[in-house]
Amino acid sequence: MDTAADLIANRPVETGPAAELSQAADPKSPVALFGPDEPLATDAGVQISPFQIAYQTAGTLNADRSNAVLICHALTGDQHFAHTHPLTGKPGWWETLVGPGKPIDTDRYFVVCSNVIGSCMGSTGPASINPATGHPYGLDFPLVTIRDMVRAQAMLLDRLGIPDLFLCIGGSMGGMQVLQWAASFPDRVFAAMPIATGARHSAQNIAFHEVGRQAIMADPAWAEGRYLEAGTRPAKGLGVARMGAHITYLSEPALHRKFGRRFQGGSAPTFSFNADFQIESYLRHQGLSFVERFDANAYLYLTRAMDYFDLAADGGGVLANAFRGTKTRFCVMSFTSDWLFPTADSRAIVHALNAASAPVAFVEVESDKGHDAFLLDEPAMFSAARGFIDAAARARGL
Amino acid sequence: MDTAADLIANRPVETGPAAELSQAADPKSPVALFGPDEPLATDAGVQISPFQIAYQTAGTLNADRSNAVLICHALTGDQHFAHTHPLTGKPGWWETLVGPGKPIDTDRYFVVCSNVIGSCMGSTGPASINPATGHPYGLDFPLVTIRDMVRAQAMLLDRLGIPDLFLCIGGSMGGMQVLQWAASFPDRVFAAMPIATGARHSAQNIAFHEVGRQAIMADPAWAEGRYLEAGTRPAKGLGVARMGAHITYLSEPALHRKFGRRFQGGSAPTFSFNADFQIESYLRHQGLSFVERFDANAYLYLTRAMDYFDLAADGGGVLANAFRGTKTRFCVMSFTSDWLFPTADSRAIVHALNAASAPVAFVEVESDKGHDAFLLDEPAMFSAARGFIDAAARARGL
CATH class of the missing domain: 3.40.50.1820 (Alpha/Beta hydrolase fold, catalytic domain)
Known part of the structure; x- marks a missing residue:
């Protein structure tokens, strides 16, 4: 020790x-x-x-x-x-x-x-x-x-x-x-x-990772990877990447059990693009909290490492x-x-x-x-x- | 007639x-x-x-x-x-x-x-x-x-x-x-x-749609939905949305059969964020071609219509x-x-x-x-x- x-x-x-x-x-x-x-x-x-x-x-x-x-x-x-x-x-x-x-x-x-x-x-x-x-x-x-x-x-x-x-x-x-x-x-x-x-x-897993990477890279705040020097953060892109990935970490039955089609604070749709459904609010929270603790470029690198893995x-x-x-x-x-x-x-x-x-x-x-x-x-x-x-x-x- | x-x-x-x-x-x-x-x-x-x-x-x-x-x-x-x-x-x-x-x-x-x-x-x-x-x-x-x-x-x-x-x-x-x-x-x-x-x-399907919508809305070119007047197009956001959705339209076996882990034009990784894998290139093409023919706001509206459907x-x-x-x-x-x-x-x-x-x-x-x-x-x-x-x-x- x-x-x-x-x-x-x-x-x-x-x-x-x-x-x-x-x-x-x-x-x-x-x-x-x-x-x-x-x-x-x-x-x-x-x-x-x-x-x-x-x-x-x-x-x-x-x-x-x-x-x-x-x-x-x-x-x-x-x-x-x-x-x-x-x-x-x-x-x-x-x-x-x-x-x-x-x-x-x-x-x-x-x-x-x-x-x-x-x-x-x-x-x-x-x-x-x-x-x-x-x-x-x-x-x-x-x-x-x-x-x-x-x-x-x-x-x-x-x-x-x-x-x-x-x-x-x-x-x-x-x-x-x-x-x-x-x-x-x-x-x-x-x-x-x-x-x-x-x-x-798998090909499907590579595909999901690629979507996440593209979401990050599509964010202008990513600045070709130089966001730390630019003083920006690709929070939106990273948030979207996390939201998409998070779905793959759960299961349809678990999502159904936890959220189903339940509405936020009511029983009817608001006919808007607000987070009407509890699942939407949950996902948005997952995206927001993730960007507080994770670096966007690190996410690119680690997803890539997983994609390349083929023992x-x-x-x-x-x-x-x-x-x-x-x-x-x-x-x-x-x-x-x-x-x-x-x-x-x-x-x-x-x-x-x-x-x-x-x-x-x-x-x-x-x-x-x-x-x-x-x-x-x-x-x-x-x-x-x-x-x-x-x-x-x-x-x-x- | x-x-x-x-x-x-x-x-x-x-x-x-x-x-x-x-x-x-x-x-x-x-x-x-x-x-x-x-x-x-x-x-x-x-x-x-x-x-x-x-x-x-x-x-x-x-x-x-x-x-x-x-x-x-x-x-x-x-x-x-x-x-x-x-x-x-x-x-x-x-x-x-x-x-x-x-x-x-x-x-x-x-x-x-x-x-x-x-x-x-x-x-x-x-x-x-x-x-x-x-x-x-x-x-x-x-x-x-x-x-x-x-x-x-x-x-x-x-x-x-x-x-x-x-x-x-x-x-x-x-x-x-x-x-x-x-x-x-x-x-x-x-x-x-x-x-x-x-x-x-289903909750899972609403979740995937929500990720797509967030990808569009995260694109500054979306301009709060007023991109036509702004003279911009949220092509990146819509492309990411399409890429993610496209995965859900296929199956893991089909992706494996069509693409597997095959590399583009070679048998080894380039150790970069290029579209190394054929599946990446395919998805990027799906995203690019979609934005040529589809309106981003329409995508928001139609995904929402599906989410709301509950007969x-x-x-x-x-x-x-x-x-x-x-x-x-x-x-x-x-x-x-x-x-x-x-x-x-x-x-x-x-x-x-x-x-x-x-x-x-x-x-x-x-x-x-x-x-x-x-x-x-x-x-x-x-x-x-x-x-x-x-x-x-x-x-x-x-």
Whole structure:
């Protein structure tokens, strides 16, 4: 733990115009700095240097350094998995699953979650200052991939003195990282739990992402990506992108149950373009609150990283090749009403893992909550996660 | 047919600034003009007057005036069901189904299709000149409903001397009009075929529409709806709206089959925000071509009309009440991969029709083409339509 504590103390404090321009500031998170001697070599063939990774931890690393859990966050998530969010004031996004006595028991495990490279909550991304120009990167930031995110996380673990992971877990884009961890660093992952994810992004998912990106880029305030210097913010475009994406995180039955066709404050239409229906008001709120906490260019970059993800492509089109010889034990989980990453996507992962002779459990949770079920109160998810993690802990001697 | 011919001759020719401003011009269609003595009384409680309805016909009305077919078009459709489109140069949108020897046989039936009120292909809508101001209506145009569209169609049929319809048919928003026809004018509809539609718009569908509207309204060129006077066009916003909507018209399997994860002109990502994937290029093209032919405000109005549609609400929440005592014979059709109007929506219609003792056939067509299947080459749809229409013709003595 000394290493992590050192890093907390070493948190850089930005000053001057860079700090004012940056939307990446998160004063609440420790940051690991990687200087010119430790560049991040990206899939795009360029190096990001210097760069920093913001993270949060919970629990205590044991003497054997064998109880580390890496939580990988989703597209618009961040490192505040079990801590009050510094911008929104909301509880950590996975407090349902992580904490004392919970399936990921912080009394037993040392839990780390870092903001992915390319994001905007303290890790280097397009809103960070480009050392070559002194201005925010904007679109000069290199495209990053899921594998680049994992590379940066591995460098963070090195820095924290964590040789390997007892467990790597995450949902959606986090699940993609879990799969990439298992593929890139099979010897550093004892157990892996990819949730509500896929080994590649489908055409439909790419399509939805592209609409969101076009909505952002259509906003004149986006200013070709240079909005921080222009003093503007593409709030409308980003809001529209979020509204559209949010629909895909839910399910038709959940929307029907929560909102149906209920009108706002009345039983009749106003014959206007006001938010007559509760679902409209809800969506507008989702769009508005999102732009308060997220950087538009980061949204472009992270959606692109998901689009590019195709773990089979690295193995000549055979997904099993990504996992050949692995000793990692897997638990793959999907939700029945998730149409963004439907069970078929998880099944393809399970088939590949079986073909690669990997130990794998497959849990399809019955839920009408759609893709976002992995963030919600789903007892069947918790009990399955607890069972898998407890069994892995016994096998690990924890 | 004299009446229709007269109307063709009476086609108004707009001149002056109004004509220049109007995006509603379609010089290829005859137009029925309804003057101050024939206002359209809308559900919103206001009158639209004067107004005009542009339409197209095919075939010949028989001496008994008993062979009329009304085709109702979908959200972004128009009256060019079996004629080359004057703006796009493409074939009529339902030439697959309508024509000599086709299921809707123009050698046997007189087929009418009118541009709905609120649209932009010659019928009065938000791009038309508001006689009270001499400027385009913009958002001063009254909100119209599916029932208002049907009211205007009924006035057109009166004008054309068509007492009742042998068949009323349409898909999607067109199917909503078919259901409304059967509910509003049961004695004027002998046979009805609502396809790929619902008796109400779901929360998810309202949500998708709301995202599209917000995309348009977020475009500064929209100018609070006064873009025609401002000399601008919210092309980016409308393009984004179309891109998002277009995804919902297809299916994940169809997108996978047509595009998969194939790259444009290569096998590797460019690590940029270019349209790397074929699906991105396709969507961008859909957005671009749409803004060439459609008015943004009309898109707002027609999506709103669909959102408001709830046939059961008019009958105290019981859909069957909309059809009590009807003598209309129905054929309800859905497509297995349509997730915008899934088969469950059609089943609800069929249940209500059965509860109302109406004769009803139910055809679920196996197809992976999604919602737009009703516009495509679907032999199973054609054969079912032919069987239903032929049997109805025999029953009608045609």
